[in-house]
Amino acid sequence: MPDDQTSSGAQSPRVGGYLEFGFTAVTTATLIALTAGFGFVSILSIHVGFGLSVDAWWLSVLQAHGHAQLIGWLGLFIVGVSLYFVPRLTGVPLPRPTVVPLTVGLLFVGVVGQSVAGLGVDRGFGPSVIGASGVMTLVATVLYVGTALHVILRASEQRAALHIVCPLLAAALGYGVINAVVSVEAARAGQAVVDIAWNRNAVDVFFCFISYGNSTCDYGRLERWVASPKPRRVSTPHDPGCPIEGSSVGSNWRFTWPTAGWVWVPSWTFSPASSWRLVFRCRRTATLTVISTWPVSWRHFCSGWSRV
Structure with a gap:
């Protein structure tokens, strides 16, 4: 029946040509938030509150916490929810439903890699892991942005309202590129901590992706003087x-x-x-x-x- 189709591999059930809502991304996002997200910040807060010693792992774990909250919590949640609603709002089904679990998997592995790098700053394997996690996050971002743009740009003129989110998707891609570059550069330098300044810039770009307010105030006003x-x-x-x-x-x-x-x-x-x-x-x-x-x-x- 046309309203009960199944995609290739029987991994992603589809209704009316659209992918059913999958809880994998939301569940994974919640799991990361409760572990690397809130767990890391609890450790950091305890050390500050009780005046415990802070070593070289401090900044690395702090960056891992921020990455887990942005990409693991917000990012995975946005990917899972948006790739369910955007095709329905535009009237264009996903061309390849398997891109959803692939994107979720790459983002999850990237966040785990960043967390492992933060914990392994004193064990020597942090730099290589952080470089690989940055590349995987970039690949996942390209898959997500490419899929979303494909669906949005193929919508009919009557359903073209979502074109206004294209700059936000560009911000997501910008974050992926900056994060990958600074991660690889940190790996080449043998460090498990990425450049603080460029990491802050990347975070600002990510906020342009998740917030309409920031996009109109910051990203939407990129200026050439x-x-x-x-x-x-x-x-x-x-x-x-x-x-x-x-x-x-x-x-x-x-x-x-x-x-x-x-x-x-x-x-x-x-x-x-x-x-x-x-x-x-x-x-x-x-x-x-x-x-x-x-x-x-x-x-x-x-x-x-x-x-x-």
Whole structure:
């Protein structure tokens, strides 16, 4: 019967061509939240509250806790629920239902790997595990974003309302890329702790994915700054004629562009009434931060105003 179909392999039952709701992702998300999520933060809180010694494992476990909460709890929950509702809202069934358990499995293994790396920081296997977990998380993110975009973009014009979530999916992909790069780089450096600044930037990008409010305030306003009048040319140690000035604080760095006063700032904004539109604003500032790895710079970069 057309309303009682079964996908290849009889692993994913389908009703009316749509995948039935699977509790695997939600159950796995809850399990991770109760173990690596809340469990790790309990250990960290006890050490702080009772003044116990904090060793090299502290930061590694702290990052593992954050990764478990973001990807294991929120991420898996979003994947399981969205891939059930989005096909029904768009009227387009999933092309390959097996992508759901594959994505859930890769995310789960990635979170477990990050947790193991946090606990094994003093045992030598942390760096290699954290690098592999970052790659698996990226593969899972690509599968999820690709599947969601395939379903959304194939919807009819009468069901095209979900097109507004495409930038949010781009934020999810951005998180996967940043997380994979910093994880692999940490593995190459023999560390079980990823770069703190880029890890914060990745978290901010992930928040753009899960929150409409953040997407309209941060991600939806990624700006390319255009200075008017023409910026003054200043000397730098690398290029005497380059107007870009670089500075660094520890492992963090930033590039600033000097201006002559007023700066025209074009920004993309989103509203349900007008969709995406380009808005120009004029501000007065001496310099603009073009890009920075400072942990608090991402929101300032996305909002068009740097306080670094």
